[in-house]
Amino acid sequence: MLTIAVDAMGGDNAPECVVEGTVETLRESGNRLEVLLIGQEDKVRPLLDQHDTSSLNLRFMHAPEVVTMTDIPAIAVKTKQNSSLVRGLTLCREKKADGFVSAGNTGALMAASLFVLGRIPGVLRPTIYAYFPRLGPGLTNIVDVGANVDCKPENLVQFAEMLTIYQRDAAGMDKPVTGLLNIGEEENKGPEYLKQTFNLLKEADRKNRINFIGNIEGNDILLSKASIIVCDGLVGNTLLKFGESIPKFLGSIFKPSIEKLVKSGQLDPKSAEITAQTFKAMFQPFDVEQFGGVPFLGVDGISIVGHGRSSKTAIMNMIFMAEHMIEKKVNQHIAEALA
């Protein structure tokens, strides 16, 4: 039976949501896996006691320290060895757990994963991707979104290769398609490192390691042209944060306009309510919750990073994601491909 270690203290809604998500995961999965919940006993125990966990494969482990969202990653990893975050990853390294899940400080989780688990042999730099909205079926992932800056062409190509394996094996996609985010569609466009990356991606395509459709531009991101969009972490991180800020920005224009229409009698309150719901629903493709989290691809172990705002459903999805990655041998396939 697989054992997934879960950071009870990670995320804005921790430990409440993490405890609830864990309990639901075990119930929903018919106890097919074991969860090792790690956190501060005085905070987590009372929450666990609210549930009947006697029949569940649920163990608790005390960790006195907590890595906070404002901790500086490199320092936290060194000074908070007794945190749930570092302990969970250490258990993975010692093979006492098969994977680790946390909605805590992303930077700290990446730093600790790299430090504790190390890289899969052949991997130059592990990477983090993110989900982007798209119309219709399939999914769009942008890689990298902040784990790596100053990326070299060979880094970007590995990101595409690793994510191709993940999408094919773990996400069950027939044919993941890679596009290179650039300033124009033509082959000779953009900065030098992207011209070189273009050539390396073409070579990887010829070797059937990826399916490369060439350069794509910013206005192609939402158009479902590629399931994997490759870029430097500065570009991906900026796009991700910009995209996440849009619903609130537009809401702050739309909502007062609707309220004004109601006040002036041009729109009845019931229609306004329906309109507001439709407006909110429009941003569902922007909702990260449905995906839960993302794996830190390329580290020698299973380390799943969740959004700080993760709900219990997100926690559940992250635990299943860890299970799935292990069962589908994603890391083994990455090691074979990049050896």
Place this chain on the structure above:
Amino acid sequence: MLTIAVDAMGGDNAPECVVEGTVETLRESGNRLEVLLIGQEDKVRPLLDQHDTSSLNLRFMHAPEVVTMTDIPAIAVKTKQNSSLVRGLTLCREKKADGFVSAGNTGALMAASLFVLGRIPGVLRPTIYAYFPRLGPGLTNIVDVGANVDCKPENLVQFAEMLTIYQRDAAGMDKPVTGLLNIGEEENKGPEYLKQTFNLLKEADRKNRINFIGNIEGNDILLSKASIIVCDGLVGNTLLKFGESIPKFLGSIFKPSIEKLVKSGQLDPKSAEITAQTFKAMFQPFDVEQFGGVPFLGVDGISIVGHGRSSKTAIMNMIFMAEHMIEKKVNQHIAEALA
């Protein structure tokens, strides 16, 4: 009297919109400037003949060739010397015109401006900025948005300095504020070239050449934190194109939802119509028309670039922008600052 050369053939709506915008400009300005309209005689003359231009300071000049939107910039500049685009800029160099305005092929206009007009002494690389939406008063410009990739720290600092001068002198802003687009707020964040840029921007701030507020992130762009956001052209271009694709993307989710509500009787047609108008109005801050175009900052002359979709109002705004830049001596001030 100032003479502004206008590319009659530039833009998706040319020459119709350009002719109309030109005529309106002269009428609205009380003939305080002269416009030299350049384009293919058989296309432009019939349109001019629809107006009574006898009292206007409007001259027409025939140019047999046209640079199209799909022309490759570097090639177009060399092979289409008799195009309205190259001729207009050449007139500026020969001091037969004081500025040039075009809504045509942006890449070609940049290449031709650089080739024909050259750089202001001291300017390492001319640059193009773009307007981004913001709440409340003021404006947000991102620089560079595609004229320059592989930017060096000293390029990025000059972009901030040039745009500070433009915003202060031509846009009449009291205190333009510069932010550096990066992966995190802390000083030591991001790629190497941005760490160096950070230090150079701080130095420029100490010398009162700019007002630097430090690093800002993707989610800060819409928050009116800075009037000048500095980044490499790859990042700015990607953000610009991504942002421009959002209204259509969201509309393709929102509109069918509203139509469905009308069909099912949950929303009456009149409320749906009002809602649709409110939705459309929400994107007004994304509307480039109101600004018209942007100057190619750093070239030794006045070269205003408009969006391909420029309306007659946009053309008018671009002509006034050229006039304003000349009157406010923006290029002279850039030359003095960067000498």
